[in-house]
Amino acid sequence: MGVNTIPSGWFLENAWLIALIPAIGFAAIIAFGKKLPMKGSEIGLASITASLVISVGAAVQWIQRTNFVDETTEGYVEPVIKTWTWWQSGGVEFGLGQHIDGLAVLLLLLVAFISLLVQIFSLEYLRGDRRYTHFFAALTLFSSGMLVMVLAENMVQIILGWELMGLCSFLLIGHWWEDGANSRAALKAFFTVRVGDVGLLVGTAIVFFGAHQWAVDNLDSHGFSVQAISAWALSGDASSSALLWGSVALFIAAIGKSGQFPLHTWLPDAMAGPTPVSSLLHSSTMVVAGVFLVARLYPLFWEGLSIGPGAINLIAIIGVITLIVAALLAFVQNDIKKVLAYSTVSQLGYMMLGLGTGAWLPAVFHIFTHAFFKCALFLCAGSVSHSGSHHSFDMKKDMGGLARKMPITAGTWIISTLALAGIFPLSGFFSKDEIIANVGYNGYNLFMWLAFLGAFMTAAYMARATYLTFFGTPRGAAAGEHHDEHHGDDAHGDDAHGDDAHGDDAHADAHAEHHGSHGPHESGPLILVPIVVLTFLASIAGFTNAVPFGENFEILKRYVEPRAEVVAIEDTRLTIAGGPGQSVGSLAPQAKYDDACGFAAPPEGTVCLFPAVSHAPFKWSKGFLALGIVGAGLVSSWLFSVALYTRRDRRLVGLTERFAPARWGYQFLWNKYYLDHLYEKVIVRAVAYPIAASAYWFNQKVLDRIVDTAGTSTRQAGEFVYRNIDQTLVDGAVNASGFVASETGHALQPVQSGKVNQYGALLFGAAAVAAIVLVIINV
Amino acid sequence: MLAVNFLILAAVLFSIGVFGVIARRNAVMVLMSVELVLNSVMLNLVAFSQITDSIDGQLFALFVIAIAAAEVGVGLAMVLMVYRNRRSIALDELSEMKG
């Protein structure tokens, strides 16, 4: 099977444009966005739309390509790989390229689509903002960065996209930087992620040097190539320590980016950014970059962390800890966005758990569904604050009973909440249950039950948030009250945690004009349309891989999951193209062999590119169990919320004050397990103050002192030398010689009598002496 | 033994000359004593020339005669000048060169 016979098509061949177009859009917005009628947002929208169109084209062509393969060989569907040499140094090539397979296509589609909806939403949400143009520029650059990473053919490109996203995250969280809290949150986000990035740099180095020689020898490729790394990891030739440390290091990067425990603390603070940013970067796309990294280099993690044999591994442990820990925190938040943020962290924990237990497809599926409902939820929260609660995100102070005033927002919120909780037949049911089912199926029973517990908590905290926001009695701004302080400097001036202010003068004032004095109302179409679209997709996205309905519904499995086939390399070697834009040669599928990829080394002359992951069959018993758990969570939380927040039940109100263990637990959660204290008060403070100060002290007092001492002591030595040696000894010697000469002269003075006779006598006397000496010598 | 006599004569002359240089106060006398010393040396030269059977010594003697003539010329001129200035040619009075 040669490359020419597999249909690829224009969109697949030119998928790199998907990332390039927004990058150009970004440059255009920066260059002349401010002069345009819509302040540059039209460029952003246009470029993302173009990306989306190409993504759709690529998706269609990918499906055709897969169908074609299915009809002919039923083998491996070769990704469309292209590479350009970006630069080279010492024989190492750093390339840019595209690696289009099912995973890439899925995420390209997702990112482009959600970016577009969020940009539409932002048109209205940020109207009148002082830095409207910058906002769109950063959003567009973010999309570009994310797409660069999704497309990435090699590790360097992944790093490139990864860091671009980090930059945009910094810019967008800090969008309203006049407020100290926002800029601190931006700094914290960038910095925390950067801590993880150490793992990315180190892991890339380990993997590169581990895989490079093998890749050159066997595939004529190089150690950055994603494909070469996959093949290397599964080849059986890879050194186990390189695999282990490489995967651990890269997973640390994923921990940072995807908000996994213990580096999750930046994500809730990142909610200080504008809501569209939270919905796009910090729930649906950027934060899944870590999950994507693991999914993309799955063979590496599969081998490095022994996922295949079913070992309890780092990814699974971190995933399950994250999902429980974050869900607990979601219960004590008053800020609606923070509930969603912790929910995001928790769901990311699910994805990691899935990847860590061999459930690759469910995890990717969960990325897909989660993006829709979580983005919808965030946009709903944005809609509520925009039109319902006067820019407040505090559920206890400024919300409640909004369902009547904002029916569409409330309806979409509830549907999305149910999708998140996992109610049949909404999307979360399928994806989350698949993860849980596969975790159990692969033998991780404890983790399965913890995941069920997580599902219960998800349902419960979402029910609480829903009740507080849309039901019960209206409070604060939701009741139409106009507190003046919301126009003030700090929308949350009196808030307990004080660091989640979202207010901005210009922003608030701009809105004060157009919804002036009337109270909560439904938002406009530019806000509602994206929400409704997302909610619709959140409802139906589950059917893209609805295992309960049989193979025909397992679309993602067929088109997205790479096939664990051995692939021949001897005839058509993977060649790195010489010229720009050349396709990399094809991989011909090999006849089936007995041992599955990922469990045994592939035969000579072949490579494996993806491990044979198992798929749990659907069991209605488990399905109903999950539904029951979720239902219990929803109902119990709802009843609890009604009792606590509306009826003010005496037994519940003030429980945390009266009952010590509850108080301690509440305090523990309220303080976010004291992790922030650990990081900010202990580690960062220690590094930034005592350690830095002592290093500086060392510099000034020790090193510099040495230098200064050397300088001063040299000077003193100089003075000493001058005084004692130069002036007395050396100069003394000079003076002394003069003295001696003069004294000798004086002593000999009488000889110079001026008397010629005397001179004559001396002369002849000397001659006589000389004559005697001569005589004596000669004798 | 002829040569030895020459040499003894030369030595006697030399000694007289040296004595004259050291002991006489009159500048002219000192000059003459110097001439004696020179002549004794010349005598030696001629004698050695005879002994070694070469004419080198005699050649040198001719030079010495010429130089002695010049020396006496200059010396007498100086003495004359000194006399004109100081009205005396007593050497022990001429101690301006004293250091």
Next chain:
Amino acid sequence: MEIMTNDNWLLTVGTFLPLVGVLVMLFIPKAEEQLLKTVAVITAGATLAVGILTLFRFDYGQAEKLQFFVDVTWIEVIRSNYTIGLDGISLPLYFLSMVVTFLVIIYTWDNMPDAGNPKSFLILMLVLQVGMAGTFVAQDLILFFVFFEVVLLPMYFMIGVWGGEHRQYASLKFFLYTMFGSAFMLVAFLALFFQTGAESFSFMHLVSAGGLISNEVQVWIFAGMFLGFAVKVPMFPFHTWLPDAHTQAPTQGSVILAAILLKLGTYGFVRIAIPMLPEGARAWAPVIAILAVIGIIYGALGCLAQTDMKRLIAFSSVAHMGFVMLGISTLTTLGINAALFGMVAHGLITGMLFFVAGSVKHRYHTLEISRLSGMLKQMPRMGWILGFAAMASLGLPGLAGFWGEFPAILAAYSPGFGLNVTLFRTLMVIAAVGTVLAAAYLLWLYQRTAFGEPSPEFSGQTPHPVGAGVNADHHADHHDEIRDVTPIEWIAWTPFLVAIVVFGVYPQLMFGVMDPAVSELVARLGESLNP
């Protein structure tokens, strides 16, 4: 090392052209400031034009060869020749020195340091340029040494006369410290000369003959050179002159210091110490690497402790040069390439940061971080430029800084010539942690100075429109002076900003030039180390 003697007048003209300007300026009275500045700009511009011509005439296909080669007898008694040439290693730095001098002189047009006297200032700057360019083209040890030292004096005066409050201390420290290093270096040079048979000081000869010296002697000679170059780089623990010199120097001095002068040291390692003494280099590489990594962490910690913006940037140089030295110490093509790239990138980025610091000082009359805030609001463009430079400095991919840092880290994973792998891998991880600290101090600086509301102290008035001259009335109430980037500043800065982006997006521009030369250098190292 093969040579090409094409266009052999180019380098001599390019190096000494500034002296013509100096001569002309000597005859212009002090009071004619505009004329003096014009002459200086024209001279620097002409020099840059020669540099651009050099770029065009350079044969990139043979970047590993010495081009524009000249070899004329100079001081015959000591067998030192006037030997100059340019290859892929020196070309970027040679050209960078011309660009930086030109831009700095342009910047001076509007931003003369307070001490005045542009005549001497500009003359010194031009002399400095001669020294810098000469160092990069010299192919003879004595010639190199002369140029290397020529650089010292103008810089000493620049700091000592036009510097800040403690300028005398700083300038003297700078001068003496560097001289201290140079003394050892000179001894090492002479030792090398005599050990190789006292035949010639030319690099080519020493490179081929130096490897034959016995190991132990090489190690000692390398030690001398190490002292000389390490002070200049500066490497921990020889760096303490740097913060003082940088902080006290006028903006122009800081920019040149950061952009070019520090590179003389690293260039010396790459050009002289390592190729001439392969065994010495191998013995010293672990020491260099350890000191480099200590420098990375230590410099970053030093940055975190600073309260003065300029001093912070100065300390960041210690950290960045640590990455450069780490790259060099791997003795691999990848690492040395990264180091050379890092030198240029650091020159551009830190130079830019110093420019911004200078302009901030000019407007606020302070660089106390705690007193500055809300710069983005008062001077949005300046604030964005600062942010851009900070992002470039912390190594954001797509900007120049990253391509010096990341490959250096990468190279440390697998050092060359049997160097201790465990040691270098440990150092790699620590160096990678250094990138986090870099992000910390730079963003913290940015957050404190640029974000937030302007401090009441300086927010008396709204910013002036762009375009007004800054020098107009200097001593008036300083609230009037908070204005955004001036046209002169734009002219001086734009090339920096563009270069940071261009080299970040297309690093091949520089790697393509350096790679052949470095490959050959490493290949020669291999010949003497693994015969």
